[in-house]
Structures are given as C-alpha cells and as structure tokens.
Amino acid sequence: MSLHAPLIIDIAGLTLSKTDCRRLKHPLTGGIILFARNWENRKQLAALCRDIKKVRQDLLICVDHEGGRVQRFKSDGFTHLPPMRALGELWLKDPMAATNAATACGYVLGAELRSCGVDFSFTPVLDLDYQDGAPTQAQALAAPRGGSVSLGRPGASRSSVIGDRAFARDPRAVSLLAKSLMHGLLQSGMANCGKHFPGHGFVKADSHTDIPVDRRSLKAILLDDAAPYDWLNTTLTSVMPAHVIYPRVDARPAGFSEKWLTYILRGQLGFGGAIFSDDLSMAGARLIDGKQVSYTEAAMAALNAGCDMVLLCNQSVDGGEAVDELLDGMAESLLKGAWEALEASELRRLDLLPTTPAHEWDALMVHPAYMHAMGLIP
Template sequence: MHTHAPLIIDVAGVELTDTDRQRLAHPLVGGIILFGRNWQSREQLARLCAQVKAVRPDLLIAVDHEGGRVQRFRTDGFTHLPPMAAFGQLWLSAPQKDELEGGPALRATNSASAAGYVLGAELRACGVDLSFTPVLDLDHGESSVIGDRSFGRDPRMVSVLAQALMHGLRASGMGNCGKHFPGHGFVKADSHLAIPVDKRSLKAILAEDAAPYGWLSASLDAVMPAHVIYPRVDSKPAGFSPRWLQDVLRHRLGFTGAIFSDDLSMAAARRIEGREVSFTEAALAALTAGGDMVLLCNQSVVDGGAPIDEAIEALSKAMVQGDWQPNPASEERRLALLPRGAAMDWDGLMVSARYMHALSLLP
C-alpha cells in the first residue's frame, strides 16, 4: 500500500473510461471529485461510484454538495436543500406563540441536523463518500461568492449550526469538511477568478472568522483553506502557508483532521507571491505547507486530461528526487474520511422514519 495518496482528480463523463481507470489506479491518486457533468441519474451515479470503487475500494469519492446554489445533483429524487442562510434566518426569527426564549435557535439547530442527515444519506445511497460542507465563512455582506452559502454573521451562531449539520452528516455515516479557513466572507473578490486580499490583523481574524475552527476542533474531520491572501499574517494564500496551516490551524486551534487544498485550477491558486506557478508547483507548495490532499478540478476535460497526467508524473518525480516526502499521517487522515458502516439504499431510505422526519424539519 502506498504511504500517501494526495491527489484528488476528476473525470470527464458519466462513466469511467480506461484512461480514467488508469489514473485512479495510480498510487498517488487518493480520490475523485464529482461535478454536474458526471450526473445523469441516480442509477448512473451509483454505477459510476461503483466503477470507482472497483478500481480501488479506498478511493475517496467527494462532491461539493452544500445546499442552495452549490448542489451538484438536483434531479431524480434528490432533495433541493436550502442555502445555509435559511438556518441562520430561522435562528434569528421571533419565538412562536408560547415558545420559550431561544426556541427558534433550537429549532434552527434541529433543522440543520435534519439537513445534514438528508444530504449525507442521499449521497451515500448513491455511493458518494464525502461532501465538502459545512461552510464556516461569516457573511459580512461583501462576498458574492459566499453570500447565502454562509449561516450568518455571528461566529457563535455559525459554529452551533455547523456543528448541528455535522451531527446530521455523522448520523448518515458521512464525515465533514469545514471551509474556507481562516475565512472567505470578508473579501469581495471571487477566488475562482482573482486573488482576494484581506488586510485585517491575525487578532481580528482569530476573534471572528477563524473562531469556528477552534470551537469545532473536536468535531471537524477536514478543513479546506481559502485561496485568500492575508498580508498582515503571510504573503502567501492560506492554502500555501505553513503559518496558517501549521502554526494557526494545527497548533493554535488544535485541528487534527485532514487539510484539503481548494481547487488548484482556480486563478488564485496559480499565483504564489506574485509568481505564476504550474499545477505541480501549486500542489507541492500546498503539500509542503501542511496540506494532506490537493484538488485538481475540471482538468479531465482539458486536452484529454493532460494536466492530470502531468501532475501525477511531476509528483512522482518530486518524490523520487526527494523534493516531496509522502506523509503516512496524511494517508491516515484521508482513510479516516471514508464512511463507516453500510449505506442505506435509496428505496429503503425513502420509507425510513428518520429520513421522513428529517424532511419535515427542513425550512
């Protein structure tokens, strides 16, 4: 068994090709991230996931499935999950007649757990292992890319609702991934297109946006850093910064789970300290900074997937030359994200009391 499989790659279609199988079988590849183009129907998705597991049972099958506008599968029975802001709004709503003070907050918490259960159970019924959720970013009212993906403005409310969502995910057998550390909600720019810069001090960020990571350090299985530069802390974006990933996230906030880079094909991921960098340089920088896994998204559709092959080859070469050391602890953290226990199949799920009750609690 390989000591560390850090690459999370994607595939172009709705089933695996022989080339996909070859890439997924490579010992440096640890998983796959699915997109809307990989979806036709539940039956097809389940078949695709089974094809991936047939290559290697330990491959992690992940997706961005949060609810609201970030939900990859929306048809053929998948529940349209509300955006996270809906739970924050419920929390802040007025108590109902004869309801105790704080009742709406507790109802919102229960509702968020229900959403986590529905989200996790539906994905698992089709063979998906992990969704990159919850969003822990605070809604400062500035960021177009975060917006209603955030539970709200107050880090305490965000932490409690995220904890509740993760409880529901856990009940379905699924892990979680908090994002985007140490906070993407304060900046206007969209890191898919540009490099956002947040000029606040470390103290200000720790007091607010990064606070949920400390409060949830015992519950978070994984964290995804933001492609944002915080120049008063480090000149590198958070995902390439040992200061952020090791000094702050691991040591100061006590996080022990897996660190995923955000998508390394994003504009913000391809510049480090003013210099254009290749995928491979970006991947090595993220891993060397303390990341466990790196995401190369939407590259299977570029030149027949040439960028993926280049990244695999370059990482292999870096390992042989001693420029990169595989980390057995990273591999343990990756394997810990695979679901425990068998998933309920779709038909069984649809008639289960827990699932039906969870649906009734959604806002």
C-alpha cells in the same frame, strides 16, 4: 502502510474511460471529485461510484454538495436543500428549531449521497456572511448584556462567491448551526469539511478568478472569522483553506502557508483532522510568492505547507493533459525529495471513508429517521 495518495482528480463524463481508470489506479491518486457533468440520474451515479470502487476500494468519492446554489445533483429524487443562510434566518426566529433543521439537512444530504455511493461532501461553509459591515440580529441577540458586537469593516460588502452559502454573520451562530449540520452528516455515516479557513466571507473578490486580499490583523481574524475553527476543533474531520492572502500574517495564500496551516490551524487552534487544498486550477492558487506556478509546483507548495490532500478540478474535460502532468510531476518530485509522503496524511485520508453501511435509496425513503428529517427542513 500504503503510499500517501494526496491527489483528488476528476473525470470528464458519465462513465469511466480507460484513461480515467489508468489515472485512478495511479498510486498518488487518493480520490475523485464529481460534478454536475458526471450526473444523469441516480442509477447512473450509483453505477459510476461502483465502477470507481472496483478500480480501487480506498478511493474517496467526493462532491461539492452544500445545498442552495452549490448542489451538484438536483433531480431524480434528490432533495433541494436550502441555502445555509435560510438556516441562519430561522435562527433569528427560533434557535432550537434552526439547529434541528441543520441536523436534518446534514442527515438528508449525507444519506442521499451515500445511497448512491458518494463517500464525502465538502461541507459545511464556516465563512461569515458580511452584509455591509452591519451585525445581524443574531449577533445582537447572542451578545452578552453590556457586551460589544464585532462589526467588521465599515461598509464591507458581502462576498461575491460566498453570499447565501454562509449561515450567518455571528461566528457563534455559524458554529452552532454548523455543528448541528455535522451531527446530521455523522448520523448518515459521512465525515465533514469546514471551509474556507480562516475565512473567505470578508473579501469581495472570487478566488476562482482573482486573488482576494484580506488586510486585517491576525488578532481580528482569530476573534471573528476563524473562531468557528477553534470552537469546532473536536467536531471537524477536515478543513479546506481559502485561496486568500492575509498579508499581515503571510504573503502566501492560506492554503500554501505553513504559518496558517501548521502553526495556527494545527498548533494554535488544535485541529487534528485532514486538510484539503482548494482547487489548484483556481486563479488564487496559481500565483505564489508573486510568480505563476505550475499545477505540480502548487501541489507541492500546499503539501509542504501542511495540506494532506490537493484538488485539481475540471482539467479532465479536454483530454486531461493537465491531470497527467500533475500525476507525472508529483511522482517525479517525490523521487527527488521535493515533497514527502507522510503516513499521518494517508491515515487522515482513510479516516474520511465511511465505515457504516449505507441505506439503499428505496429503503432510505421510508426510513423513520429520514422521514422525520424531511419534515424539519425549511
């Protein structure tokens, strides 16, 4: 069994430099996350992914590619996928058409990425779409006769960072649409990642630049925002927690909380897949227990709380000193016993790698499943 490789890092440009190759060869590097700056066209992306796999075949090539405004590759034939709220709006008119459309979106998303050599996308978003505290029609339609609808906080405003990335306000609609999208990903040979556990939609602040605080009770969160993680625990292959503090549960953000990750997500909700930290460079990751922490300290806190992998994004663009600092710091800390390399975590990472061959792009364009899916996307 190889050493646990928990670090997901990035590169600055369109091709691999010698420095990039050195970092990717590091035994603690488990994958790479791509951004729009790493994209020029399909030919370039495919060449980059091939070069990454030449460095190490087991590296997990990841991207944030959800549809809507979070889609890194938007030209040279890549389908412009709708925001997930569009699927939620279709659900109000025709639930079955919406689930078919969600499956089609998942298949097209996964198949196009895989044809260029990308292994994995951090999708779907399972956060709820709060709109001024009012229930959507989907909630009212899905509520049992005589039953009540959870409204959330009166006057709550929609999350500034989630917004139309969320399917709907009703956790039942979110779960069924997400399950359909994940079915499409599975058809393409791609794993999935539900985010942001236990829910980022209720807080307005953006954890990229702030530290959101959600003061609801554990019972309220489990009944509403976290419900999809319970209902989808046999379907989710990975989860990403939120950089949000839920003080009535734990003083630490969820991604650094053993209570949230080990006791609630794994123990109470029965999740057995991989857990990724969100980006350690976000403001919500840099303040733990009331003090500023280094990237290495944040990474160790996430792993010791129950994460299997940690992401450090956008730190390679100015020479990458922070990337080297993290790699060196984590190696030193491992030798000192400050965190433990776990075989189970490494197996969860490897389980996210595709196991079926991908279609070449030109063959994909005329594949019956792809052509059928394209006709279902709203």
